[in-house]
Amino acid sequence: MENRNDHAQDQQKGNGNDEEPVINYRGIKAMPFIIGNETFEKLGTVGSSTNLVVYLNTVFNLKSVTATTLVNVFNGATNLAPLLGAFLCDTYFGRYKTLGFASVASFLGMSALALTAAIPNLHPPKCVGKKAACWPNSLAIGILLFGFGLIAIGAGGIRPCNLAFGAEQFNPNTEAGKRAMSSFFNWYYFTYTFAVMVSVTGIVYVQSDVSWAIGLAIPAFLMFLSCAVFFLGTRIYVIVKPEGSPITSVVQVLVVSVKKRGLKLPQNPALSLFNYVPPKSINSNLPHTNQFRFLDKAAIVTEKDEINLDGSAANPWRLCSIQQVEEVKCMVRIIPIWASAIIYHVPLIQQQTYAVLQALQLDRRLGTGSFEIPAATFIIFTMLALTIWIPIYDRILVPFLQRLTGKEGGFTLLQRMGIGILLSVLCMFVSGLVESHRRHLSFTKPTLGISPKGGAVSSMSWMWLVPQLSLAGLSEGFNYVSQIEFYYKQFPENMRSIAGSSFFAGLALANFLSGFLVSTIHKVTAATKSGDWLSEDLNKGKLDHFYYVIGVLGILNLVYFLLCSKWYRYKVREDDGTVEMSKKKGISEAPCVKWAYTVS
Secondary structure (H helix, E strand, C coil): CCCCHHHHHHHHHHHCCCCCCCCCCCHHHHHHHHHHHHHHHHHHHHHHHHCHHHHHHHCCCCCHHHHHHHHHHHHHHHHHHHHHHHHHHHHHHHHHHHHHHHHHHHHHHHHHHHHHHHCHHHCCCCCCCCCHHHCCCHHHHHHHHHHHHHHHHHHHHHHHHHHHHHHCCCCCCCHHHHHHHHHHHHHHHHHHHHHHHHHHHHHHHHHHHHCHHHHHHHHHHHHHHHHHHHHHCHHHCCCECCCCCHHHHHHHHHHHHHHCCCCCCCCCHHHHCCCCCCCCCCCCCCCCCCCCHHHHHHHCCCCCCCECCCCCECCCCCCCCHHHHHHHHHHHHHHHHHHHHHHHHHHHHHHHHHHHHHHHCCECECCCCCCECCHHHHHHHHHHHHHHHHHHHHHHHHHHHHHHHCCCCCCCHHHHHHHHHHHHHHHHHHHHHHHHHHHHHHHHCCCCCECCCCCECCCCEHHHHHHHHHHHHHHHHHHHHHHHHHHHHHCCHHHHHHHHHHHHHHHHHHHHHHHHHHHHHHHHHHCCCCCCCCCCCHHHCCHHHHHHHHHHHHHHHHHHHHHHHHHCCCCCCHHHCCHHHHHHHCCCCCCCCCCCECCC
16 A cells, blocks of 8 residues: 655655654545445444344344343444454554455445345244244344354454544644644544434434345445545545554563562662663653652663673563553553443443433423433433533633643543543533432322333423433543543553553443442342332332432442542653653643554
8 A cells, every 4th residue: 555655764764864764744635535434334324223222122132131132242342353353453564554444344244234134034024923934043042143244353453543643644753733633532432422412313213214135225325435434534534553462562561570580680670670671662752750669670681691792681571661561551551540431321321321311211202292302312411511512612712721721631641530530420410410310200199191111101201310310421421522632642652552442441340330230239129128119110110229329339430430540640752851740730641652653
């Protein structure tokens, strides 16, 4: 593949020197192609995945429990697949090839799913009584699972790579490049949210009320557009060559530090330890830090350690460099912050599940007419709050806050994440108060009938749900965006795809944790005299108590996060000064800038 770097390399050869080719960053020009790829991909996949339970239940005639279990496994796979995709990307293929392959795989998966709806032999007929013919045949199940597998493969490549690939298109050495990169993170999430809003409304409507064949063909076509848009920008992209498995270097540091655990560190480790940086490494040169000093022992040079002529260690399983050690320290520092995100996601997950159940048992009429807003549509208020907030924050508040605080982005990444956690806690307590009021009205005021779940519908207006859903959207606007940006900037540069997958891994674990909490509280409270908190009929339960429990967990998580934030030290380049100085000045969030590019 040829791109603009060819010209830079030709210039280098013509000059007869060994200088690095000048990289022509075209971040603004590349943004439409990269964000377009992400937007069309989300338009195609999110709406279909949201409606999969209904599709499997009504078209494939699967029982609700079976359909729900299959969808949960599918969602778990699509959230965990980015870990494998990130490893393969960083180790062997690079982000451009991984994104191209994953986009095509997702398109083929969506096409296979559409075929199961369009071709009569690939789905069972409608059930009449208990005839065996209403169950799907093995071919139909095979095509369905094949489509699910390809979509999971696509998610495994697109999710960890798309954002990192887009950020690589901006020059990290200039202030304009840094500002454009921060803006890219905000607008990336804005378009993502917009795509989700359109997908969960328009596409879901076509699937449910018009035709499943057409409703699934539309996402497949949109995924085709996603592929086309991505490949059209090929000649504009900056393409970074993978350096090999970054995990190997991490394991080497851990192994060697254990082998040399009996050695004593020198008084001045920064000057006495083995210091070697590969000349073509894309990772920035990191200064020595005093945290996790045990790992420093991996860089102690002994009589048995041999050094090659180029300065590298002859046996990297016996001697590691300070650079390798500091890269591992970067990862270790991130883990406590990442762990806090698991509990942070739990309150927001409830707005996608139990808030829908709340909506089923309140007045959903629009105005004085008879039209009722579908319960599942209320999640759009979270998206609206986020969609409105991000442009206001990016274009109005950030310039003001930057002048006020002197920090890039107005707040540091950890400060923005902390604000998001606080808003998620407030969201839970507001949800509890709203549910308490809804249940109170269901007993003291005339009801409006019976909900599909069997409970009486309260006379409380649906608008009472808007505050908690809006708080959830604002929380995402602060935490989701900054969390993704934090992983991208704080992981070593050769592990940015793994950094991208960290967000989805935390989200996957949060879903598992949420399911565990629901199951545990359901079993424990069902055996008490007061009754099941999570009863099918919310009027007989105590959903507000469940919300308060999660709110308390959120408070504990916020305290934990604040302690971790105070302890955390941002990653800085060697020429940026000490880590402590960067912490005070707030300058450490600028991405590190030692890059090596290649033409493939």
